[in-house]
Amino acid sequence: MKILCRRTGKDTRHLWAIAMETIVGTILIVDDEPDICDMLNDCMSGRGFNCHTTQDPVYASELLRLHYYDVVISDISMPGLSGLELLAAAKAFSPASRVILITGFSARENLAQAIALGAFDYIQKPVDIAELTEAVFKAASGVGAALNLPTRAATAMLSNAKAEQVISETTRALIHAVEAKDPYTRRHSEQVTHYAVHFAQAAKLPPDEVNSIRLAALLHDIGKIGVPDHILTKPTSLTEDEFEHIRRHPALGADIIINITSLGKEAAMARHHHERWDGAGYPDGLAGSDIPLGARIIHVADSMDAMLMQRSYKKGYPVQKMLGEMLRCSGTQFDPDMVSLAANWCQQNPSKLILATKEAMAG
Ligand SMILES: [Fe+2]
Numbered sequence: 001m002k003i004l005c006r007r008t009g010k011d012t013r014h015l016w017a018i019a020m021e022t023i024v025g026t027i028l029i030v031d032d033e034p035d036i037c038d039m040l041n042d043c044m045s046g047r048g049f050n051c052h053t054t055q056d057p058v059y060a061s062e063l064l065r066l067h068y069y070d071v072v073i074s075d076i077s078m079p080g081l082s083g084l085e086l087l088a089a090a091k092a093f094s095p096a097s098r099v100i101l102i103t104g105f106s107a108r109e110n111l112a113q114a115i116a117l118g119a120f121d122y123i124q125k126p127v128d129i130a131e132l133t134e135a136v137f138k139a140a141s142g143v144g145a146a147l148n149l150p151t152r153a154a155t156a157m158l159s160n161a162k163a164e165q166v167i168s169e170t171t172r173a174l175i176h177a178v179e180a181k182d183p184y185t186r187r188h189s190e191q192v193t194h195y196a197v198h199f200a201q202a203a204k205l206p207p208d209e210v211n212s213i214r215l216a217a218l219l220h221d222i223g224k225i226g227v228p229d230h231i232l233t234k235p236t237s238l239t240e241d242e243f244e245h246i247r248r249h250p251a252l253g254a255d256i257i258i259n260i261t262s263l264g265k266e267a268a269m270a271r272h273h274h275e276r277w278d279g280a281g282y283p284d285g286l287a288g289s290d291i292p293l294g295a296r297i298i299h300v301a302d303s304m305d306a307m308l309m310q311r312s313y314k315k316g317y318p319v320q321k322m323l324g325e326m327l328r329c330s331g332t333q334f335d336p337d338m339v340s341l342a343a344n345w346c347q348q349n350p351s352k353l354i355l356a357t358k359e360a361m362a363g
Helices: 013-022 034-045 057-066 083-093 108-117 129-141 148-158 163-181 183-202 207-219 222-226 240-247 249-257 264-271 293-308 319-328 336-348
Strands: 026-030 050-054 071-075 098-103 121-124
Touching (some): 026 034, 026 057, 034 129, 050 057, 057 071, 057 083, 071 083, 083 098, 083 108, 098 129, 108 163, 121 129, 163 222, 183 207, 183 336, 207 249, 207 264, 222 249, 249 264, 264 293, 293 336, 319 336
Parallel strands (some): 026 071, 071 098
């Protein structure tokens, strides 16, 4: 008999066999419905896992404080403490435990929060045992990237709605998720969008391309969902290993965006927003006009905003210093045409610059 996973349609018997042979893991099962607790306990115990169950989420958070569990399977809607609060507790007391939430995909705000809080997976009720077992196997064995969940979320949100509404809702959910991880990224993405749209209009691009650049700019750093929090918000300089994590965000972001129907162009712009004109950028080392135009525009807008903004480790650059830096890197880091276009725009539209302090304009 085949055991098909509802999500992938694949036969999962081999995963179960491997799980039973190689994994001796502990699972904490939390659901206020006793029947579901019993059912999950029977299924997972039968597959070789050592399970604890409780219907009380407050007691579950105490257990997490005292014991290590490889995997936590939790309902979201429970009296006393929600599954999201329990997820936050798990991340605080036992960061290595992987949490699988069980609920319906209808609550999109929950989904955004689940992604931001670091849930490993999010399974829709009624629970498909093959789907849950596959997720538990991956969680217990350490298989599966942090992007499993946001990528699937984007796909799931597409299923029953019109494309435009979904794009806007998915974009909002993903941006909320990044904002919860790092408030700077949300503000930065909006400011980069502001500059990128003005530059695209100044370049006289047609309205559909301007709109495409607007969406890509909003989503360009979405891959930071997959960068560990302590690296993303580290106030001091990064080690080479930590910087390697940061360098993955454009490709990770593109992998998420590509799941949203009709956003192929935007995914490419997000993937290439750290490429350099001279080919020394990442992730693919593209050079010159091989880099999509939208990505070249976002790269200039991104760098400009990063220089102008104040961070915990640096002051915001004055406008003239920022422009000097852009010109210095014209033809190496940046497309020279985009630099002159951006510099002209800045000089003609000083009131549209978003600055850390008033003094920055005069500097
Ligand atoms: Fe970036």
